[in-house]
Amino acid sequence: MRARPVDLCTRIKYAVRIITKPDMGTTDVQTGSGGDGWWIYLWLAAKLLYRFVTHPEISAIASLIGAILSGYVLWTVADIRRRFQFQVRGDAILEELEQSASNLSNLLQSFDANKQAIEEELAMVLENLKTLRDKVYGDAKKTTKQAIDALDAIRRAGTAPMTKEIVWKAYVEIRIAIKAARNLRADIPVE
Numbered sequence: 246m247r248a249r250p251v252d253l254c255t256r257i258k259y260a261v262r263i264i265t266k267p268d269m270g271t272t273d274v275q276t277g278s279g280g281d282g283w284w285i286y287l288w289l290a291a292k293l294l295y296r297f298v299t300h301p302e303i304s305a306i307a308s309l310i311g312a313i314l315s316g317y318v319l320w321t322v323a324d325i326r327r328r329f330q331f332q333v334r335g336d337a338i339l340e341e342l343e344q345s346a347s348n349l350s351n352l353l354q355s356f357d358a359n360k361q362a363i364e365e366e367l368a369m370v371l372e373n374l375k376t377l378r379d380k381v382y383g384d385a386k387k388t389t390k391q392a393i394d395a396l397d398a399i400r401r402a403g404t405a406p407m408t409k410e411i412v413w414k415a416y417v418e419i420r421i422a423i424k425a426a427r428n429l430r431a432d433i434p435v436e
Contacts, residue, residue: 324382328433331380335430338377342423345370349416356409363412370419371396377426385425392418 297303349366352359371393378389395418399411 327380327382331382331430332433335377335380335426338373338380339423339426339430342370342373342377342419342426345373346416346419346423349412349419353409353412353416356412360407364407367396367399367412367415371400374419374422377422381426381429383429385422385429388418388425389422392422395419 298307345366349363349370352363352366356363374389374393374396378386378393381389392415395415399407399415402411
């Protein structure tokens with residue numbers, strides 16, 4: 246007669262029963278008495294634990310959990326890196342943006358005479374905003390993207406005439422992005 250296969254749960258229950266009640270189970274090979282061979286119980290428990298861990302379903306689940314945890318760690322490290330970059334370089338970028346916005350405001354007062362200077366200033370602001378976008382997060386990132394989109398719209402217009410209203414809207418978006426980044430910077434505790 247063929248012995249029926251014992252499933253994993255039954256083996257674990259048997260191992261727990263052996264460990265918790267040492268009088269049951271096998272006898273010690275050296276002394277012949279029951280319960281004195283604790284190392285046999287330990288060996289059986291280790292063997293069952295190994296079989297449990299190397300079981301295909303358990304291994305697949307453990308691999309999936311490991312992959313999820315690795316992704317979370319990578320995302321967390323990237324977030325820490327971004328926050329550190331903003332803390333280190335954010336003030337300098339914001340000062341450059343403030344200066345460029347102030348220059349842009351002055352150039353807008355005599356718009357027709359300063360179109361080329363306005364285009365140059367907008368190009369510098371665009372690059373600073375792109376640098377800032379990689380370092381901010383949350384609402385500040387959203388407003389920075391909106392300012393970049395407004396400046397890209399002016400740039401993509403190409404030969405279309407640049408009007409004072411379009412540049413003014415871009416200027417307002419720049420100011421909003423600066424304010425959002427300043428608010429974010431104020432929320433970071435100084436260490």
